[in-house]
Amino acid sequence: MTWLNSWHTFIKVVETGSMAAAARHLDCTRAQVSKQIADLERSFGVRLFERSTRHLRLTPSGEVFHQHAQRAVEAVSSTELAVRNLGESPHGILRISASITLGRLYIAPLLPKIVARHPALTCELVLTDTVVDLINDRIDLALRLTRSPPQDAVVRKLAPMKRVICATPAYLAAHGRPQKPADLADHPCLSYLLGDESRIWRLLDPTGEEVSIAVDSRIHFNNAECILDATLAGHGIAMLPTYLCGPALQRGELVTLLEDYDPVSSFGRYLYACYTPSRVRLPKVRVLLDELEACFMPVPPWDVVG
Template sequence: MDSLSDIAVFIQVVDSGSFTAAAERLSLSKSVISKYVTRLEDRLGARLLNRTTRKLSLTEVGRAFYERSERGLQEIAEAEAEVSRLQGEPRGTLRINAPMSFGVLHIAPVLPEFLERYPQLTVDMNLDDRKVDVIEGGFDVSVRISDLGDSSLVARRIGPCRHVVVASPAYLKRYGIPRTPEDLEDHNVITYQYQDSAKEWEFRLPGQKPSMVSVSGSIQMNNSLALREALLNDAGITRTPTFVVGRDIQEGRLQSVLTNYELPEISIYLVFPQRKYLSPKVRVFVEFMREYISDTPSWDQKTKVDR
């Protein structure tokens, strides 16, 4: 078993890029990590890593050993996951990555129900509006709200992500309701930093070709929850997902405009590393979130809109 432990630590060092980062991920001291790797090299009679004070790199032998060993450990993990799947209750820690707004609004509130349903599970959730590397970050599953193009990941669609152009009633009373996309030129548009085409928006009337409109304003943000607060405080107008503002529209705190135009629609996915077997903890989380969101999310139902 020492051999497998040494190999697992070696792989973690390579994936992390340093002994220090590997020590933090494994909750071990840097000296213990070094001991594992040295013991592995001594047993193999070969140097696997070139160590300098500034850089860590694989030797030629080390790279070949890493590639074979990484596949081998993955096969072991998949075998264990399959046994667990066949034998029962999901257990262990589910590491989730999600955008800040979606995690706060739509994952955190339902975690108690999820954990009550699967009491052998614990959850470690990381919230970050930037796109993270699922494998490098050590996550079991990540929420992606986009059009996916990364073939190295497995994706499961759990629902739609619709967008609206929205502002507070007080803002619209003061500055007027835009009737065409071109009217946005006369408005203070709040833009979201991580959104594709943040300052050039696409609109389409049913049956017609899409048109692009340039927008600008005095506020740019990198977090949808902060953007929502600015809207509620009459700071401007924006385009944002309904999962952020749907409740506010339903309850009259915000008002959607330009509703006769179609906006691009993307999807909400759960993505995870490519594996032969889907681990039980990820499988039940996918099923649970699909059940919660569906193709008609609660935040898209009975929404008050300006016609």
């Protein structure tokens, strides 16, 4: 498509600010770039740039064309990608990022099923509790528990992430059961090592008002599974996500406390699938999203009762 090449060249000149720089990016000569711009101006019958010895500046006509050309080129690229991917089977390396605990418990068990169904696909699961860079870390899809999903990525909400305050029946029999949030100050609390959450627990009361409690927390962890282990061992009260403590609650090894209050977490209330726009139509990403939705919707497995 000759016109598409010319439009792409025009956009590159605007982005780089000069024909010479555009030529370097496009791996062609400055003369070729200049000819394509001249051909465009001739075909439209208007000047697209105001030229000086040192600068190029868009004319009003050039500004209008730039806006429409960008949308047109993006639409054509998306159409080409959609057509090429239509009917393709998933293949290549599918690189996934997830937090350590969530990934180990719920994402890792999905991968053998995925590769068994798709022999040309290889899965790589990167477990980390730090935020990865989708582009620089070559991540096809990241699972994030966050209050603020990335603005420059495609984001899909997968599951609510509830938290509960809990302890063992044996601990409560020995130390009593807190009846109101202020009672937590009289108990040893096991906390996540993150900002003020290690010493201040925030809860929403039945009216939606936030209550802050300064807890007695002398044991802090940067890993939620360590908090769960310490809670099960009877060392105190914890605020835990149900994706981690749900099985222990279902078995009766833990019981929930202060059920009328909703714990507030720095991690946010939802699990999101995040990926760059360039990954939207890749068959391997679609396959993973299908598996995640089947696993987590409409109710995630850790919140299923019975």
